[in-house]
Amino acid sequence: MIEYLNSIQNSLIYKNFFLVLSGLDNTILLLLISLPLGFVLALLFALGRVSKITLLSRTIASYIFVIRGTPLLVQIYLIYFGLGSVKFIRESFLWYALKEPFWCGVIALTINTVAYGAEIFRGGIQSIEKSQVESGLSLGFGKFLLLRKIILPIAIRKVLPSYGNELILMVKATSLVSLTTYMEMTGIARKIMAKTFAPVEAFIAAGILYLFLNFLMVQFVKYLEWKYNPHLRLNN
Amino acid sequence: MFKFDKLVFGDAGWGDEFLIATFMTLLVSILSMGLGLFLAIITVWAKIIQNRITRFIANFYTTVIRGVPELLVIYLIFFGGNAVVMSIAKVFGYNKYIELNALTIATIAIAVISATYSSEVLRASYLAISKGQIEAARALGMNKFSIFFKVISPQVIRHALPGIGNVWQITLKDTSLISVTGLVEIMRQSRISSNVEHSPLTFLITAAILYLCITTISGRVFKTLEVNYSKGFST
Numbered sequence: 001m002i003e004y005l006n007s008i009q010n011s012l013i014y015k016n017f018f019l020v021l022s023g024l025d026n027t028i029l030l031l032l033i034s035l036p037l038g039f040v041l042a043l044l045f046a047l048g049r050v051s052k053i054t055l056l057s058r059t060i061a062s063y064i065f066v067i068r069g070t071p072l073l074v075q076i077y078l079i080y081f082g083l084g085s086v087k088f089i090r091e092s093f094l095w096y097a098l099k100e101p102f103w104c105g106v107i108a109l110t111i112n113t114v115a116y117g118a119e120i121f122r123g124g125i126q127s128i129e130k131s132q133v134e135s136g137l138s139l140g141f142g143k144f145l146l147l148r149k150i151i152l153p154i155a156i157r158k159v160l161p162s163y164g165n166e167l168i169l170m171v172k173a174t175s176l177v178s179l180t181t182y183m184e185m186t187g188i189a190r191k192i193m194a195k196t197f198a199p200v201e202a203f204i205a206a207g208i209l210y211l212f213l214n215f216l217m218v219q220f221v222k223y224l225e226w227k228y229n230p231h232l233r234l235n236n
Numbered sequence: 237m238f239k240f241d242k243l244v245f246g247d248a249g250w251g252d253e254f255l256i257a258t259f260m261t262l263l264v265s266i267l268s269m270g271l272g273l274f275l276a277i278i279t280v281w282a283k284i285i286q287n288r289i290t291r292f293i294a295n296f297y298t299t300v301i302r303g304v305p306e307l308l309v310i311y312l313i314f315f316g317g318n319a320v321v322m323s324i325a326k327v328f329g330y331n332k333y334i335e336l337n338a339l340t341i342a343t344i345a346i347a348v349i350s351a352t353y354s355s356e357v358l359r360a361s362y363l364a365i366s367k368g369q370i371e372a373a374r375a376l377g378m379n380k381f382s383i384f385f386k387v388i389s390p391q392v393i394r395h396a397l398p399g400i401g402n403v404w405q406i407t408l409k410d411t412s413l414i415s416v417t418g419l420v421e422i423m424r425q426s427r428i429s430s431n432v433e434h435s436p437l438t439f440l441i442t443a444a445i446l447y448l449c450i451t452t453i454s455g456r457v458f459k460t461l462e463v464n465y466s467k468g469f470s471t
Contacts, residue, residue, distance in 0.1 A: 175305030
């Protein structure tokens, strides 16, 4: 039994697992900043997209078009390598953030998720029945109150499943930040692969952790769906 | 900042290199989309026949690949693919060193990822066909193959086209990750050029514009296809 445990402890997967685990906090840190920021901005962008101000709506539409039409890797490289090569940015206060691969990653991930999220929320807002808005108006709700009490809650809970997909895509997208020398889980797994030349072991270690993160994310979204859709629960 | 003169064709600029790189991106995307669709059909078949083992394997495959970052899958296939091929060759008594070329590895890696998405799309559109149609075909005495080719596939194609269009966009954008394996496609080309010219902004924006053009044009193509395939159905 003890020999068996020893052999597990000496196995490459076991060692790699803890090595990769040390990068988990960096991955989570990326998500903790970019996801909430992305959520708020996506809501604002979605509101701007459906607003009657043509200029605002058009601008946001073209922003969404550009971001959704280009790979995330291009966006990360543009921010990390591209902006860093411009002289006046290097001399401005922006350089404090842009010289760090972490902040470049956060900015790129946020920009990316805002575009996808805004499109999802736009779908939710436009699918609200007119009668619900009208009944709010007939109760004397102002514009802001209407938004806070009727439009946003209904829109958000309607799009929770598709926004959950976007959240999982974001968990996976954090791996691309490793290409800007930021050492999160994929970066460490890559280093292990280069060092030991045992790609399968490193892959399994990192893969299990990513699957676990995504599993947590799925449960979180399921909980939110359960909480905010009380009318759809089977027995309450 | 943005150096237009570096993008001319010929020896003075990188225009022709980018053109070749664009074709490489398109080639990898099309090949891996095709291979991915083929894998997806097998996966769907494994899921819908009433067999626990095949269904478990197919579900395991789609869940794991969709839950793990694309980059990690590409690393695995890039670093581990040779070893797998060599161990398979050893079974057949071939002991020499084999190296897969970058295009093959890239195609396989992207196809493995793309197949998981395609399989979900295809499965949903297969399930959208009502059972009565298959029963009717059987009642007419059609055999399995003609049911598949004359009843199931035309309808699956029609139902699946919008979803397949989305998968195509994802696949196209995933090919940018292949640059880590050294295959010279748009992304890799823009890194090479910017390293030589010390002007990352120029070439990265070029890459972004190229990707934008490809996604836009292919989006149009899929719209046309959708209209074509839903003739006779009010849309």
